[in-house]
Amino acid sequence: MVVSIAGKPAPPARAKPRAHKGERTRDSILRVAVNLASVEGLQGLTIGRLADELDMSKSGLFAHFGSKEELQLATVEMARQIFVEHVIKPALENPEGMPQLWALCTSWLGHVEARIFAGGCFFTAASFEFDSRPGPVRDAIVAAMKRWLRTLSRAVEEGKRAGHVKASVDSERFAFEIYSLAIGGHWGSQLFNDALALDKMRSTILGRLRAVATPRCPVMRSSC
Amino acid sequence: MVVSIAGKPAPPARAKPRAHKGERTRDSILRVAVNLASVEGLQGLTIGRLADELDMSKSGLFAHFGSKEELQLATVEMARQIFVEHVIKPALENPEGMPQLWALCTSWLGHVEARIFAGGCFFTAASFEFDSRPGPVRDAIVAAMKRWLRTLSRAVEEGKRAGHVKASVDSERFAFEIYSLAIGGHWGSQLFNDALALDKMRSTILGRLRAVATPRCPVMRSSC
Numbered sequence: 297m298v299v300s301i302a303g304k305p306a307p308p309a310r311a312k313p314r315a316h317k318g319e320r321t322r323d324s325i326l327r328v329a330v331n332l333a334s335v336e337g338l339q340g341l342t343i344g345r346l347a348d349e350l351d352m353s354k355s356g357l358f359a360h361f362g363s364k365e366e367l368q369l370a371t372v373e374m375a376r377q378i379f380v381e382h383v384i385k386p387a388l389e390n391p392e393g394m395p396q397l398w399a400l401c402t403s404w405l406g407h408v409e410a411r412i413f414a415g416g417c418f419f420t421a422a423s424f425e426f427d428s429r430p431g432p433v434r435d436a437i438v439a440a441m442k443r444w445l446r447t448l449s450r451a452v453e454e455g456k457r458a459g460h461v462k463a464s465v466d467s468e469r470f471a472f473e474i475y476s477l478a479i480g481g482h483w484g485s486q487l488f489n490d491a492l493a494l495d496k497m498r499s500t501i502l503g504r505l506r507a508v509a510t511p512r513c514p515v516m517r518s519s520c
Numbered sequence: 521m522v523v524s525i526a527g528k529p530a531p532p533a534r535a536k537p538r539a540h541k542g543e544r545t546r547d548s549i550l551r552v553a554v555n556l557a558s559v560e561g562l563q564g565l566t567i568g569r570l571a572d573e574l575d576m577s578k579s580g581l582f583a584h585f586g587s588k589e590e591l592q593l594a595t596v597e598m599a600r601q602i603f604v605e606h607v608i609k610p611a612l613e614n615p616e617g618m619p620q621l622w623a624l625c626t627s628w629l630g631h632v633e634a635r636i637f638a639g640g641c642f643f644t645a646a647s648f649e650f651d652s653r654p655g656p657v658r659d660a661i662v663a664a665m666k667r668w669l670r671t672l673s674r675a676v677e678e679g680k681r682a683g684h685v686k687a688s689v690d691s692e693r694f695a696f697e698i699y700s701l702a703i704g705g706h707w708g709s710q711l712f713n714d715a716l717a718l719d720k721m722r723s724t725i726l727g728r729l730r731a732v733a734t735p736r737c738p739v740m741r742s743s744c
Contacts, residue, residue, distance in 0.1 A: 334652070335652045335653075336652075336653075337561065337563060337649060339561060339563075339564065340563065414652075415651070415652040416651060416652065420648060420707075421648040421649070421651075423707055423710075423711050424644060424645040424648045424649070424707070424710075425561060425645070425648070425649060427639075427640060427645075427707075427710035427711045428558075428559045428560075428638075428639040428640065428710070429559075429560075437711070438711055438712065441711060441712075442712075469720055469724065472704065472708065472717075472720065472721075472724075473701065473704070473724050475704060476700055476701045476702075476703060476704020476705065476707070476708075476721070477697065477700045477701065477704070479700060479703055479704050479707060480696065480697070480699060480700020480701070480703055480704070481700065483644075483647055483648070483651075483700070483703060484696065484700075486647075486648075486651035486652070487647050487651045487661070487662055487665060488662065488665075488666075493696075496693055496696065497696075497700070500693065500696075500697050
């Protein structure tokens with residue numbers, strides 16, 4: 297989906313009511329940086345470009361971030377926090393096992409529709425942008441993606457322990473399959489401006505979850 | 521996979537034995553541009569950056585491409601030709617139906633291992649880079665991706681006509697599923713430097729093809 301970041305409100309900062317003013321400013325700056333990077337790419341995120349976007353002086357920004365790389369790393373970390381807050385945490389409120397796994401999938405697909413990041417899925421875009429650029433920024437993206445894959449994989453594992461998922465399923469491999477399908481859903485919805493791409497992928501993922509479910513698995517509906 | 525484009529030979533130019541010298545030069549320049557863009561991103565592909573890489577003058581390059589956008593468009597078109605030559609054409613030499621569909625999948629996964637593009641899958645990276653950047657370059661990427669999805673979808677359709685694929689399968693949706701799995705394979709292999717990611721995805725895709733195959737479908741092996 298083609299979007300403009302202009303005028304888009306940053307996702308609400310729920311978590312830090314007692315943060316110092318300096319921290320709040322840094323947070324607000326980083327939320328703009330995350331949206332900017334999700335639209336224009338993380339590599340294009342320079343102190344100068346961000347200063348333009350915020351209508352701030354470059355020296356004002358240098359007080360927060362000493363270099364482009366430091367800004368990029370802080371932006372990846374902020375994107376990770378937003379992802380945890382808006383995608384992972386709400387899903388983990390569901391009962392363990394298949395309900396939690398399905399909630400993680402729908403929450404993840406839904407964060408693109410909800411425009412949590414202005415340019416779509418921050419991490420998928422950043423992954424492809426940085427996969428051939430060795431260095432600390434790539435390392436931070438890899439670490440965030442490994443954690444997310446582990447969360448999905450653990451949810452499959454818990455589904456097996458709860459007796460909802462067939463014991464024969466390879467948790468890691470199945471998590472990777474689900475992960476790939478969601479990436480494809482993001483790809484199709486963003487590139488083709490196809491609002492139905494995420495719905496189609498939700499239904500494909502639901503079909504895959506049903507295929508590995510045992511008779512003891514709670515009923516899954518297309519929205520949960 | 522982290523790669524350097526330095527010293528990497530461009531894929532062989534098989535197709536144009538009678539091309540004029542000027543065209544051959546343009547071709548050679550564009551093959552370097554494709555590799556450069558696949559590593560550093562299409563947005564970073566400027567006349568100046570390419571001139572550095574080729575050790576050519578900027579004015580020499582301007583004789584071939586009048587602007588950055590013209591260079592980017594020509595690069596996308598060259599990448600498309602390389603993709604058709606190295607991925608699609610060899611696969612279409614297989615018998616119609618499931619053998620051709622499976623060959624398209626393995627050929628596509630394999631082009632990353634074969635380093636057809638120095639930085640991995642040119643089009644997946646370009647898709648995520650340009651999905652929020654409206655304009656002719658994005659349009660060219662969208663057009664190329666739609667053609668590729670249609671090729672996959674047609675192969676599923678032919679599989680149904682040949683009696684290899686169950687008639688109940690939705691060709692377009694199934695092609696999108698396969699497509700997404702392959703994107704995930706590329707993502708994992710590139711980001712995690714995981715040589716096994718493509719093998720795992722080959723096996724996952726083979727499982728999905730077997731699940732939609734009829735008893736009349738020829739046997740598929742993990743390599744074809």
